[in-house]
Amino acid sequence: MPPDGDRVASPAPPPSAARFLARLEALRSDEEQAKYRRYFKTGPGDYAEGDFFTGVRMGEVFELAKEFAGMELPDVDALLEQDIHESRAGAVKIMALQASAKKTPERRRRELFELYLRRHGRINNWDLVDLGAPRVVGGWLRDKPRNVLYDLARSPDLWERRTAIVATSWFLRDGEQDDTYAIAELLLGDPEDLIHKAVGGWLRDAGRGDRQRLLQFLDTHAPAMPRVALRHAIEHLDQAQRQNYLARRTAKRGHIGTDTPAFEPESAAAAVEVPPDRRRAAPKGPGTATTM
Numbered sequence: 001m002p003p004d005g006d007r008v009a010s011p012a013p014p015p016s017a018a019r020f021l022a023r024l025e026a027l028r029s030d031e032e033q034a035k036y037r038r039y040f041k042t043g044p045g046d047y048a049e050g051d052f053f054t055g056v057r058m059g060e061v062f063e064l065a066k067e068f069a070g071m072e073l074p075d076v077d078a079l080l081e082q083d084i085h086e087s088r089a090g091a092v093k094i095m096a097l098q099a100s101a102k103k104t105p106e107r108r109r110r111e112l113f114e115l116y117l118r119r120h121g122r123i124n125n126w127d128l129v130d131l132g133a134p135r136v137v138g139g140w141l142r143d144k145p146r147n148v149l150y151d152l153a154r155s156p157d158l159w160e161r162r163t164a165i166v167a168t169s170w171f172l173r174d175g176e177q178d179d180t181y182a183i184a185e186l187l188l189g190d191p192e193d194l195i196h197k198a199v200g201g202w203l204r205d206a207g208r209g210d211r212q213r214l215l216q217f218l219d220t221h222a223p224a225m226p227r228v229a230l231r232h233a234i235e236h237l238d239q240a241q242r243q244n245y246l247a248r249r250t251a252k253r254g255h256i257g258t259d260t261p262a263f264e265p266e267s268a269a270a271a272v273e274v275p276p277d278r279r280r281a282a283p284k285g286p287g288t289a290t291t292m
Helices: 017-027 028-040 058-067 073-083 083-099 106-118 126-138 147-153 158-166 169-173 178-186 191-208 213-224 227-233 238-254 265-271
Strands: none
Touching: 017 058, 017 073, 017 083, 017 238, 058 083, 073 083, 083 106, 083 126, 106 126, 126 158, 126 169, 147 158, 147 178, 158 178, 158 191, 169 178, 169 191, 178 191, 178 213, 191 213, 191 227, 213 227, 213 238, 227 238
16 A cells, blocks of 8 residues: 555546447537537438437547547447437547557557448438548558548448548548549439538539649539539639529530439449559568548
8 A cells, every 4th residue: 555645546447438428428418419410311211311420519529439439349339339429429530640650550440431431321411421431441441552542432321422432532632533533423313412412512622622624524524513513612712603604504404404413322432443553463471461
């Protein structure tokens, strides 16, 4: 027994799913829950039908995730299994923190990537995809073949298709734009508004690095693009350019008499091939076998 004043502090208990959920419960708020119900579309037939929010502010969820960032993957998986949205958000945030930490070994990054894809059914809202896809999926694929993104882009699942385009944000950081444009082209005929917003937003971000390439893409595709996607893509262009592309789209739509092109996964998949440089063999090394 150490003398008074020299007591040794007990080690902190390991970060676990049970402790995370208990902390979430202590932070819940009926007022925040009501806000989430208005913000996210959780009603019958909506994109987030049945998603349950307990009422914890996302800033608090993220701070909690930082505290529990060392959580082992079985516990992360247990958080993903919860019906509570904030639990799944915490899980994905923990995955993103681990994936981007310099000290994380390559094997764990691969395990995080595999967990994300294996449990994509629980990563089932736009905010969850946007939290995890860039770092967990895009970060892992940074120096690897990216065929999986094209498979996701052709998926019948809305959230897997969103992951395909959102994950490319990690490549844009490195000045690589090929996958963003190729996947955007694959998704131009998508029926979902949340995909239109993502496609337009990521095209806009690609245009920050190479304005001329964005203009070339718009010259070809603007007339057939969904309005939401086009408006997001042209957001940072000057007024004359924005009006030009909107007018070209309006003229084309007036001619064909439709506002949203049909989504035909098979024909879309055939139209855009995986860029040749994305088919390169994976480098050898340890562990080598992602805006509303």
